[in-house]
Amino acid sequence: MRITLERSNLLKSLNHVHRVVERRNTIPILSNVLLKAEGNDLEMKATDLDLEITEKTASMVEQAGATTVPAHLLYEIVRKLADGAEVSLATATDGQTISVASGKSKFSLQCLPQEDFPDLTAGSFSHAFKLKASDLKMLIDRTQFAISTEETRYYLNGIYFHAMAEGKALKLRAVATDGHRLARAEIDAPSGCENMPGVIIPRKTVGELQKLLDDPEVIVAVEVSDAKIRFTIGSVVITSKLIDGTFPDYQRVIPANNDREMRIDCADFTKAVDRVSTVSSERGRAVKLSLAEGQLTLTVNNPDSGSATDELAVGYDSEPMDIGFNAKYLLDITGQLTGDEAVFLFADAGSPTLVRDTDSENALYVLMPMRV
Structure with missing residues (x-):
């Protein structure tokens, strides 16, 4: 195999495929990326036996062929070559090594035969x-x-x-x-x-x-x-x-009869949860939401470091209630919302809560409460 291609194209493709390769492998061939040159393309393939990524990139193929080389090592070499450079790849006549050359830089890497490389793509799709x-x-x-x-x-x-x-x-x-x-x-x-x-x-x-x-x-x-x-x-x-x-x-587990609705500014709520959870411990990240007409009070109590409260105006006109949630889970969900307002639908303090996005009907979230 003997080919020449742009360093930027090679690096982009290697960046996609080398991530699949586990850094520690008991099977040596799984540490390698398969390089296959034919026509006007270099095809690269990497696998961990559960996931396989293949990508083709344009190249000047002087001599078609295939081999496998250590994926992370090749990626690091190409990453450190000069921008805008051309890279030449050529296998030795015995197929044991491959040379990587660019400008005055030259590397020789050990190869493993392409016949040993596993193929995950066998089978048909229905x-x-x-x-x-x-x-x-x-x-x-x-x-x-x-x-x-x-x-x-x-x-x-x-x-x-x-x-x-x-x-x-x-x-x-x-x-x-x-x-x-x-x-x-x-x-x-x-x-x-x-x-x-x-x-x-x-x-x-x-x-x-x-x-x-x-x-x-x-x-x-x-x-x-x-x-x-x-x-x-x-x-x-x-x-x-x-x-x-x-x-x-x-x-x-998606509740259908949650009739206590709270509407709240998503950005304000996210910031308030983030603020009060500063004093929470890693083990107990519970934040208590106390709902009353038009008002929400957020409370965190941590026996080791102290307590925190915050208040926000909300659209809520049902019975007062207290309910607790894991602060990280609340922030994970509000981080997905794209609308200005978040809609929370409650049943009671022990039942799952439904969260909807005012900007999108295509997504919904369910959050289990915590004891607080």
Whole structure:
């Protein structure tokens, strides 16, 4: 293999693919990125056996071929080369090493044979559809903060994507929950979603997708099977295994009869929660919301460091009530709201609270209360 390409193009593609590679691997080939030169392209592929990212970049191919090189090492070398430089990659005749040359800089890296590199993309996909990057990004951004990190409940370690009939309309929904809070976002289902199986996309895949959805106008092609999902975003292809588990019936925890409504300025509320939670401890991040007609009092009591209170004017005309929440969870939810006002719908101090965004009907949040 012998090719030449722009350093900026090589770095951009390596930046996308090398993140998948775990820094510590018991299987040496998984530390490597597969380089495959043919036609006018260099194809790069990296995998951790659960997630695979492939990207093609334009290059001058003098001699076609393929090999694998240490991903993080190659990325660091290319990152430190001069801006605007051209990079030449050439494998030795014995295939044991590859030279990386740019200007007067030259490196020789150990290779492993491409035949050893695993292929995650085998198999067919039963459903395919397309959507705008901005829609996929909205579904992910509004829900990913609620993904559980508790490994024993592995079926909650991702976002649940599924098509759901709502009246005569079909919606594509994303749902995440960790048992303490739940986030749901939806868009009108694109053509091809009909009868799609509900799938749980792992947290790592969600994180990589977020970094790639930077151009809102790009059309993303999505392919789904029972075990895998594939996203094609421009020249980047992400293939991921799905979480093999059953997502809980989240509809049961979304309250339908919460009739105590509080309307509050979202920015003011966020700042007030942040202020009073300054004195809270890491273990007990509870903030008490005391509601009376037209007024909300926020209180935090920490036996070790002191207490704090704050008052805000709110739109509330139901019975007075006190309810407690984890301050971090409150801030996570208000951080997703795009409207000026937040709408809280309460039942009582021991029941889940519903939070809606005045600016968007496409997202809702459920928050479990805490004892205060």
